Amino acid sequence: MSRISPDVVREHGLSEEEYAKIEALLGRAPNMVELGVFSVMWSEHCSYKSTRAHLKKLPTKGKRVIHGPGENAGVVDIGDGDCVVFKMESHNHPSFIEPYQGAATGVGGILRDVFTMGARPIAMLDSLRFGAPDHPKTRSLVSGVVAGIGGYGNCMGIPTVAGETAFDESYNGNILVNAMCVGLAKKDKIFLSAAKGVGNPIVYVGSKTGRDGIHGATMASAEFNADSEEKRPTVQVGDPFAEKLVLEACLELMESDAIIAIQDMGAAGLTSSSSEMADKGGVGAEIDLDKVPQRETNMTAYDMMLSESQERMLAVLKPGREKEAERIFKKWGLDFSIIGITTDTHRLIVKHRNEVVADMPVGSLSDAAPVYERPFVKPEPAHEMLLTDATRAVVPSLLKVLGSPDMCSKRWIWEQYDHSVMADTVIGPGGDAALVRVHNTNKGLAMTVDANPHYCKADPYEGAKQAVAEAWRNLTAVGAHPLAVTDNLNFGNPEKPEIMGQIVAAVDGIGEACRFLDFPVVSGNCSLYNETQGEGILPTPTIGAVGLVKDVTKTASIPFKRVGDAIFLIGEVRCQLGRSAYLRLVESREAGAMPPVDLSAEKQNGDFVRDLIETGIVDTCHDISDGGVIVALAEMAMASGVGAHIVLPNGMPPIPFLFGEEQARYLIAVPTEKAEKILTDAAVNGIFAMMLGETGGLTLRLDELGEVSLESLKKSHEAWLPSYMAGDS
């Protein structure tokens, strides 16, 4: 066997100290297979070595939480014996290298995380960040990523119901593709990954193993440099057809009680699934690689242990149930093979061609993985409140903001996603949160993904808090009770103290907001080293969240429903423009403090609005986020084809009033006879409410500040993306 040189260790992304630790754990030098296994299991992607210490600070418990982080996905009780199962995951690096397949396999991976738990996936969401529109790669990345997400999700028959899409040059060489999956399971039918018990068969199901994506996990943990395009590792290709069969077969087998533990083969495939299952179950595992269904000839043990071939699952069955399981997988035309057994040795023993090719204590791969308290510097946020009395004309500024790459309609994207399959989508893309009915019931699940990296750049702590608050607000705006959160922490190189400082601040910010709002984090993912040639991306902690609607007939949505409704602003006006979309897109500057996040105002205003929706008083609601009051109003008008007439309160400076992005705010519209009640209820509850005007006409009319037709609003809102993608701009 070839000796392991320091070069080989380095190529595996392991430091000298880490290598020494491996030798100590094994009591000898590792062989190549073992080195490969350690390198993926100890990669940032699998071990969370830079973030583990900080992630511990997040609140993960709550009345309704059944399983928090640590399982394949979070599980939250929604009553009546049902639970919602969800998680978000990134596929940033693979999507940059091969956008279609990278994004598609990202969707495939997160779907498996959810159905592994016994849940039927019911919705997908996607959070996308691309480079500057004029960067030569951007257009083809957008087109490939969107086609890939649609290609996989559409084939699976799972509606993609919401998402977000933005552009910034910091993502030029490092796009972000985060996908979230939401599933439904029965509370008494949740499947976990702990392989408890000795002597139980370990079975491999799904597609065959090839040499796909070997070292994908280590790649996801390494910075890109100019020649990574040359050293392209074999890209994984997704097969959604196979995945659909795996999904149906797994759910069919899960109807029985044959499964002890089950886990998908994601990053570091067979290695991580077998060792994690054994470790969690407190047992050992013995695996015979000759039994692994193989797609290619002459695969080595190293290849098989590190392959990231898609659409594969590993399960531990109760002894004697193999035939029953095999029958189901064969019916669906899938490979099924008993490849090993659980043991009492607490070791992962791998055999190939009658030889032991790896023998490691299972704990050494996970618990003993290194944890780093990386040095960090605390970010210094800007504190200056920007109260600029911008005096630009309102209408041209509004058209500019609405027509910008970040704020324009993303219809071109979501029309490529089947968002109505499964026939339960009550609110699809275009809403504040999507709303999906719980099949065969009157309940609904609201869901959203949110991040504002421009805020986070100004202030990672407040910015991350804001993302949680906005997600909470988006759920509330459709009348949902926010349940829990999943997060995806996308950052640069954690070995740089400034970046580590962003990570620490963001985790603290998320923690504070989630604690205050009783909005526990039940799953998540970290994607670090998002850097190209030393330049990191904007800090992008992305929040995915789910809420519960008790009665899907009592919700609110963005479009105005009637002519003559009174429009109210709920929440305070501070007229500050710091870090606003207006400043960035109209005045081309990013300055000042981001709008502060007052969590108690957030909660108070949100509870007030939700109550109005639940009692059926309000059916039209939009939260106010980037772009401020005027953009929210324009979106409500465009969505309905009903205009509005707005009168600014006396003395308000127009631009800061209309474009300021103060948090904790909503716009609602109600028939005039209910207007009085809104004002008195608000006063009683100590909530700031202001009547802005009324719905009607085919324009947005602001008296002396100008008037603009819905048609021109729509034109500028809808035009940019299709014309950009057609290559016209």
Added chain:
Amino acid sequence: MKARVFIRLKNGVLDPQGKAIGKALTGLGFAGIGEVRQGKLIEIELDETDEAAAKTALTEMCEKLLANTVIERYEIELAK
């Protein structure tokens, strides 16, 4: 001049379409079907009359647009 460009998945890259076609053929009762791979055939009419120049242009087209060289390889054939 007329050119044919064949685009195939690189060896070792999973070809779900080919796999499914192979299974279907076997299912239809055809015996002895081994591996099946599906690729693309792109036929291009060119004004260019010089073979060498055409080949250079076609290679560039493949690299830039027609093939995704991360997972695909291409082959160019000029019609005589």
Added chain:
Amino acid sequence: MKARVFIRLKNGVLDPQGKAIGKALTGLGFAGIGEVRQGKLIEIELDETDEAAAKTALTEMCEKLLANTVIERYEIELAK
């Protein structure tokens, strides 16, 4: 034996994909691009060793599954 099956759209059937490729090539600055058509290339490994028998089998595969003869025509090539 190895066989290549080419599947092309019949003449007269509109090929939006080919058109889009042609447009994109011209957009990339390639001059003198005429008509572009996209078809499929299916490569099949067969146990069969007799050429005539292979051809018969392949023709049947095309008629039954590989080509939709309403819009497509096929061509079979056996590797020597």
Added chain:
Amino acid sequence: MKSAVVIFPASNCDRDAAVALEQMTGKKPHLIWHADSDIPDVDLIVLPGGFSYGDYLRCGAMASQSPVMRTVKERAEKGVSVLGICNGFQILTETHLLPGALMRNAGLKFVCRPVGLAVCEAQSRFTRRYSSGQTVVFPVAHGEGNYTADDDTLKALEAEGRIAFRYAEGDNPNGSAHDIAGILNEKRNVLGLMPHPERVCDALIGGTDGRAMFESLIEAIG
């Protein structure tokens, strides 16, 4: 009316179709696995939407060869009603129960959105509860719905009143010839259409314009 929904590997609107059928007829449809060649005695067979066999090779091509389709063909020839929605329509053309073919959308992209449809033929068991010329809204969700046929076929479809639905003017999402969204066979007992009537049987999730199709069938068949 007794009905059946066929499930191919990677069908994904089978449940949607079954839910709509049960809601409209009060009876659960039979669910038929593609590998079974036996279908119980039913009045309506639905081929649902989805991506049978991953839509690999050509949409509907592999499904058209499955054992169950032989039976569907026999039943169709005997006059049993067959409704193919989206992927089901593609399977029906691949099986030659309906003429023509469905090609890649002219825009080369998958498209999911509500589209306006004109009911062109209200004289069929699938459409009698609509009125001729009425405009309805169904969602489409497909990548290959671009209907193509030779001129003679198109002429025959027009002349024989077999174009059941056309995309409303200016709303053709895929480039279909003659704006065709759905067609009938000669005997008018087989309908294939790209838009999804089963997704518009419930006001809460997008409208109720699809209900009349099921009501038509119930009225015609009993």
